[in-house]
Amino acid sequence: MRSYSLLAPAKINLYLGIVGDRPDGFHELVMVLQSIGLADRVTITETTQPGIHLTCSDSEVPQDDTNLAYKAADLIYQRFPEVAKRQSGVSIAIDKQIPMGAGLAGGSADCAAVLVGMDLLWDLGLTQSELQTLAAELGSDIPFCVGGGTALATGRGELLDPLPDLDNLHLVLAKYRDLPVSTPWAYQTFRRTFGTEYPTTPDAFIAKQQALRSSQMLRAIADRNPDAIAQHLYNDLERVVLPEYPQVQALRDRFEAFGAMGTMMSGSGSTVFALCKTASQAEGLKIQMESAFNDPDLELWVTQFRSTGIQIL
Numbered sequence: 001m002r003s004y005s006l007l008a009p010a011k012i013n014l015y016l017g018i019v020g021d022r023p024d025g026f027h028e029l030v031m032v033l034q035s036i037g038l039a040d041r042v043t044i045t046e047t048t049q050p051g052i053h054l055t056c057s058d059s060e061v062p063q064d065d066t067n068l069a070y071k072a073a074d075l076i077y078q079r080f081p082e083v084a085k086r087q088s089g090v091s092i093a094i095d096k097q098i099p100m101g102a103g104l105a106g107g108s109a110d111c112a113a114v115l116v117g118m119d120l121l122w123d124l125g126l127t128q129s130e131l132q133t134l135a136a137e138l139g140s141d142i143p144f145c146v147g148g149g150t151a152l153a154t155g156r157g158e159l160l161d162p163l164p165d166l167d168n169l170h171l172v173l174a175k176y177r178d179l180p181v182s183t184p185w186a187y188q189t190f191r192r193t194f195g196t197e198y199p200t201t202p203d204a205f206i207a208k209q210q211a212l213r214s215s216q217m218l219r220a221i222a223d224r225n226p227d228a229i230a231q232h233l234y235n236d237l238e239r240v241v242l243p244e245y246p247q248v249q250a251l252r253d254r255f256e257a258f259g260a261m262g263t264m265m266s267g268s269g270s271t272v273f274a275l276c277k278t279a280s281q282a283e284g285l286k287i288q289m290e291s292a293f294n295d296p297d298l299e300l301w302v303t304q305f306r307s308t309g310i311q312i313l
């Protein structure tokens, strides 16, 4: 039986700017996405038993057809019916390390890994761009998870332009185990609260898009300047998530007080990350956070930027 194991890295948002509403009901975004070392491991294996079989090391993760990883395999079955006829079943085993409801794209990373794994298992010969087109049907940040690295993401988040690698930065992630944030809730609350600020004419829309695209963050990345990157971290969704969840604000405040280079919530939260120049600074910051909060519900990780997405192991 053929089998592939894949590493599925999490992402953080170094920048998340909301332009306004799109006709499809989503938000038009300008984001800088960055892959990090924290990763799930996804193993995909041919089985004689027909159908898609999903298991996960974390029993809280849905193991049925609502899981994005299941949907990815199902999409491949539907799109390649001739190949599917010659195949039997597949089993997908997820070793979960990335927390859920965290703003780290854990589910999207697993989904991207299954697309890459199915392509290998069935010898489909899909290009990265073909995989990313399929990925966009399943969710906005799944195309990024396929290729990973550092990228400018626009549109719903699915249009990607590569940016220079920033593999020299380290970070600490902090998340309360029992505090997930729903992404649809965050965007809907943003629209309800700040929708009156959205551009109402095509010209105003384009002008705002251009303004966000010429942010200082993109200059800092082009210059590969860690201090400037740390200084220009930005996330519009903090405007709705932090007032609703004071615990998340408290993590951010502590990171700042302990002298992190820069700190920000990732995506729709609830993870907060803090950038550090060296691995030992990151380890030191993690220890300071552990003793300041002394809370078994608070999870902390030390990791670093990485320059690739899904990797075959």
Ligand code: C5P
Binding pocket: 025, 026, 027, 028, 029, 138, 139, 140, 141, 155, 156, 157, 183, 184, 185, 187, 188
């Ligand atoms: O695409 P994905 O399934 O990750 O999006 C989850 C939810 O986040 C969407 O249903 C939508 O409410 C919100 N969203 C949005 N605009 C985007 C991406 C996501 O409003 N560009």
